[in-house]
Amino acid sequence: MNPRVSLPAAESTRTKLLDAARDAFAAKGFHGTTTRDIAAAAGMSPAAVYVHHRTKESLLYAISLAGHEATVRSLREARDGAGTPPAQLAAMVHTFVMGHTLGHTMARVVNYELAALTDEHRATIDGLRHAIQLLIREVLAAGVESGDFDCGEIGMTTNAIMGMSIDVARWYVEDGDWSPERIAAHNAQMALRMAGYRGG
Amino acid sequence: MNPRVSLPAAESTRTKLLDAARDAFAAKGFHGTTTRDIAAAAGMSPAAVYVHHRTKESLLYAISLAGHEATVRSLREARDGAGTPPAQLAAMVHTFVMGHTLGHTMARVVNYELAALTDEHRATIDGLRHAIQLLIREVLAAGVESGDFDCGEIGMTTNAIMGMSIDVARWYVEDGDWSPERIAAHNAQMALRMAGYRGG
DNA sequence: ACGCTGACTAAGCGCTTGCTTAGCGTCGCA
DNA sequence: TGCGACGCTAAGCAAGCGCTTAGTCAGCGT
Structure with a gap:
């Protein structure tokens, strides 16, 4: 029953702090969020924040780093679990969009609060x-190499597919008309069309 | 030579203020921008801001309103200037993306600072x-009605097309590899593919 | 019993914030 | 010539900001 048995107090506090900061940053932006907001949401005093993080920006960096690393990991897994370029693209976009719906607060911080990072962290x-x-x-x-895809400029098509998927985090609302699964499946299909897939 | 001859001082100051605020909001976000930042960028004292706008938020609202109204206008013009649904969709996406590249600072404020508006302005x-x-x-x-398009759920496809186009404002940089025209043309083609256009 | 450590709080410091006040100079108009 | 309206500035106020300080307290090894 006591969480301290399975998890040190300091560790659960750390994640509570990160969760509170992530939700606050997503809702009001980095500069619109005060350290008092974060502390209150995590159920502690403002000074306790600084036991775990040297600055407010280091909280943002920790969140941003974890979010980006999770994205890289999930994309690699999706790619490695599929055989052909079309299957790989569909799986990757599906995973990416699932992450941007289920984790839309994280995704908002990850994609829209970059300007608040220090230069080193930003790099x-x-x-x-x-x-x-x-x-x-x-x-x-x-896919172009194998003849499965026919898209003009690969760089612009990459941006278009990623843009469509990233933007999901901006408009997605829980309890909306469409489930994460439906949106992810639809976007995966859109991506194949954008890539000029000759099948599907 | 004297700008006061052709333009009242108050009017040119007003637009200088709006331009300065737009650029600052785009670069650092609404909460990350101070009224002193805006005043300095417009070449005046902090108090002068309040001669023209009652609050900092009303500056944001004025910018947001002008940006959205311009978008509505340009989309209507693009639609009315084309005959068939495919031509209309291509023209509208082209116009929309041109606006989001050439006016990327405006577009960033318009799309990413909505949370800072008051409830009434937001509505x-x-x-x-x-x-x-x-x-x-x-x-x-x-286009679905006419048989030109074949897209599954129209709502999700709308979001996908708009998301791809809106997101351009986030990653576009002046003097990058691609011109606004090239990006707009490419995105228009992507939109047709997403819509399931049987031609092109 | 003892002091040490590490998580936490109450209080508050110095600074910055959005916005206001009081007043100045220039203009159009009587 | 006088006067009010207007656009603007210098100075500053109250509130809120990120972060620090000094200290409390429970748990633990010795």
Whole structure:
């Protein structure tokens, strides 16, 4: 019953803090959120935030880093679990959109609060974003190579597919008309069309 | 030579203020921008801002309103200038994306700072956003009706097309690899594919 | 029994924020 | 020539900000 048995107090506090910060940043933006907001949402005093994070920005960085790394991981898994470029693209977009619906608060912070990071942190995150973009681009290139896809400029098509998927986090609302699964499946189909898939 | 001859001082100051606020909001977000930032960028004292706008939020609202109304106008013009649903969709997406590249600072404020509006202002803006979405949706529906398009759920396809186009404002940089014209043309083609256009 | 450690709080410091006040100079008009 | 309206500034107020300080308290090894 006591969570301390299975989880140290400091650890559960850390994640409560990160969750509270993520939700607040998503709802009001980094600059619109105060450290008092975060502390209150996590059920503690403002000073307790600084036991775990040196600055408010380091909270944002921790959230952003975890979110981007999770995205890279899930995209790689989706790619490696499918055989052909079309199947890979569909699986990757499906996974990506599932992440941007189920985790839309995380996704909003990840995609729309980059400007609040310090220069060094921003550089690290930009590296991860480049890797994510490259994963999509490579699958498109492989599909063009194999003759499955016919899209003009691969770079612009990559941006179009990713843009469509990222933007889901901006408009998605829980308890809306469409389930995450439906949106993900639809976007995967859209991506295949955009890539000029000759099947489907 | 004297701008006061052709334009009242108050009017040019007003637009300088709006331009400065738009650029600052786009770069640092509404809450990350101070009234002193805006005043300095417009070349005046902080108090001068309040001669023209009662609050900082009313500046945001003025920018947001003008941006949304311009979008509605340009989409209607694009639609009315084309004959068939495919030509209309292509023209509308082309126009929309041109607006989101050439006016990417405006577009960033318009799409990503909605949460900073007051409830009343937000309601007005939401009405305009609904109208914009409806314009795309109606063309898709007309194309399905005429047999030109074959897309599954019209609502989700609308969101996918608009999401792809809106997101352009997030990643577009001036002096990048692609011109606004090229991006707009590419996205128009993507939109036709997403709609399931049997031609092109 | 003891002091140490680590998570936490109450209080508050110095600064910045959005916005206001009081007043100045210039203009059109009587 | 006088005067009010207007656009603007210098100075500053109250509130809120990120973050710090000083200290409390439970748990633990010795």
